Amino acid sequence: MKKVYLFFFLTLFINTNIFSDDGYRLWLKYDKIKDKKILDSYTSQIKGWIVEGNSPTILVAKEELQKGLNGLLGKKIKELSQIKNNIIIAGVYSQSHYLKNINLSESLVEISNEGFVIKSIKIDSKNVIIITGKSDTGILYGIFHFLRLLQTNSNIKNINIVSSPKIKLRLLNHWDNLNRTVERGYAGFSIWDWHKLPDYISPQYKDYARANASIGINGTVLTNVNANAWVLTHQYLIKVAALANVFRPYGIKVYLTARFSAPIEIGNLKTADPLNEEVKQWWKNKVDEIYKLIPDFGGFLVKANSEGQPGPQNYGRTHVDGANMLAEALEPYGGVVMWRAFVYDSNIKEDRAKQSYNEFKPLDGKFRKNVLIQVKNGPIDFQPREPFHPLFGAMPDTPLMMEFQITQEYLGQGTHLVYLAPLFKECLDSDTYSKGPGSTVAKIIDGSLENHSISGIAGVSNIGTDRNWTGHLFGQANWYAFGRLAWDHNLSSDEIAEEWIRMTISNDNEIVSKIKSIMLKSREDCVNYMTPLGLHHIMGWNHHYGPAPWIKDKHRDDWTSVYYHRADTNGIGFDRTATGSNAVSQYFPEVAEIFSSVEKCPEEYLLWFHHLPWDYKMKSGKTLWEEICYHYYNGVEGVKETIKIWDSLKNKIDNEQYNHVKMLLNIQLKEAIWWRDACVLYFQTFSKRPIPDELEKPEKSLDYYMNLNFPYAPGI
Incomplete structure (x- = not known):
């Protein structure tokens, strides 16, 4: 009887997926390469390794290389003390003992201080692969890139890669509060355990740093833009310093959000007027205190005079006065101010899409050299689709910093599979015509168009305490995509998706092809079932969860849905041409001409x-009403197609990954149908036209959808 029980236990144990992937390792899994031919090729080319130097950054680079090689090649790859055939040599070129007689001047002149060179060469008649650059951080980035090549089963014979980041400041913005809630966060609580810091250092902090360094992110803003002044107290600064100590070896600087009223709230001053001498001195003293604790502190991110946040306008001053006051305090230490351009005023009866431009355009050239203006990708607020922000190109004498949202506040939040690289690329590749054709948004934010000495890009984080970091497995792909595009905005959505799939799920070509097809169409599916043809901001009140195009009569017009879609019996849409708000005039003439013309304007905008009237004839030959209906229905069909493709992967990929995504896709389908039915029924009350006969009719009434309530939706 005991033998039977033992046999049953072993059978159960063997057939249980004990190696299931819970997502914690992200894209840094380093599992043994399955393809024997590729594995044999790598093991023949990598017999050992040498990493020169002993700085904290070099030590973590060495640790990463050893961990990666041992895992991917399935055996211990030895650290060597002398050159042998077929090994890896990594080290800063100017300090390298092994590379001193190798001429790499042509490659090195191409790279920045953070860049790297990976190259197959011969040293003393021995074949070696070198990973080198101008700094320890460059070596770390180079090692991560080399491991990426192995993870994606790339060819490393005769390798010759020269790479540098196109943007200098590549930051995550955490909208994390000191009580560990996360505004617009859908993956649990904040990973920063402020109560236990500085004495307890969670292992997750190091893994966070590893993940960011692997994709070239070099800064993190720890706190919410709706800032709490308490983070600037000594009690919290020592906690911030503890995190900075963990991140420093990985080339990551910490930044904080600065609440403009901090001199009053924690400094016992009676004013926060930026021109007041006591206020100036308070900030200088505070900055001195920060840099004594954190010598490489990056600087401040500021949200001021926006959505109720305090700012210089409270005292009759300008954004220039506020930003420059902080910049002056930071300048001796090399710190920067990232001043958000997301400002609008409900007391100004002006199209909200115009207000940021109106406020900041006249201030061009008046900011100190260490100030960047951080601009959202579109003029409203991280919508599923927006035209690029008109400020890009309009402030040539001021460095403009991109702000993308990685967390999916308006794109299904934590339950929808929406790959955001196409959204990011759509904006980055947009031509502003600010200096003629080819003046893309990407060239503006990387500083190359106007030759700015600093440049930046920020992504609002989607990270939380969920075991897989982002709640949805494919949320990881958006974090990854942001980092890769921050490093090189010329990469395509296709390339980035393939890298992530191969590193995270599988290197099987058929599986890669199927998952990539899902990812590349997912954003368009989402736009179709949420906000097709340029509709925008018709989400739920406050929490932005689910459809609510009927929202009206709130304390400010631009926090309602009806403000944006303007549906009536005559038609639908926001007239931003010369006959309406004339927001098109904020773009350069070549762009304005396209957007102003009904015939030339891309239908997605x-x-x-x-x-336009409900019977307006679209390019398809359908009326506008019919076209809206078909877009909503096509969005749902797109999710059904995704589910069908995902179902075909059962038993071909990790079981836990499969089941996790499968359950979330079922939620996404339900919510896509909810979006479709609620919006079509609501807009039908204005169009007075039937849903086309061939389309299935909604099962529930409009009243049902309008009466749904979500008082505890996450992320508020």
């Missing part, structure tokens, strides 16, 4: 710029 049509209702963003035009209010």
